[in-house]
Amino acid sequence: MVQQDILTPLAELLQEYSEPWIPSMTDLGETAPREVDPMTNTFVQATHLLWNLCECSEEALSVFNRKGLVHVLLHHVDPSTWGHTLALAVAECLLCVSENNPTISSVLLPSADSLVLFVSRPADSAVDLRFASTIAGLLLNISYCTTSGNNFQLVLKILSTVLETDTLSLVNHYAGVTAIVDSKFCTAPQDLEHLILAQQLALEILSNLCCPEGFQFYAYEVYSVFRT
Secondary structure, eight states: OTTTTTTTHHHHHHHHHGGGOOOOOOOOSSSSOOTOHHHHHHHHHHHHHHHHHHHHHHHHHHHHHHHHHHHHHHOOOOOOHHHHHHHHHHHHHHHHHHTTHHHHHHGGGHHHHHHHHHHHHHOOSSHHHHHHHHHHHHHHHHHHOOOTSHHHHHHHHHHHHHHTTTTHHHHEEEEEHSSSSSSOOSHHHHHHHHHHHHHHHHHHHHHTSSSSTTTOOTTTTTHHHTOO
């Protein structure tokens, strides 16, 4: 795709979202029907494609930096404005492109105080946990959190919350193996997916925190296999 110059029209498409626009509807983690909210769906699909390309191509990452697409994505990171589906796609793409990328880090750091608020808020749903975990990884990637700082404690707290969720019991309940479990999270398939992916990412974050190389996500490829 990179060799076929898919990046030029993709970048132009995303740059169109620099202009003010309002989504037809927000969501609770579910993808809206394309005919109901075509602009949001197009943005989400374009962001997923951009994530895929940047994950496997240095050339794509270079175009991302050069075109300033980080500014477009950063503008759409608040789920209360844009819905969880769109904001999560943005957060996951930013997590990917921020790895070992000083250009992106320099753009994101001035907004880090706002980003950390997404980690400190109570997680009332499975998609909230997944989103907060992704933002936590992003903050670590751009070296915003130090091990002695309060923000680092917020990161550890959200990771702890993610990992203490008994997803196995939730899956068994969904499959009809066990009775209703004591959990504030639903057992709908989408919620279970959000929880499992959040736990996987939390484990990757903790693994990278404990390695000599620091906070960078060199094992992030596994996560992309399971994304929606």
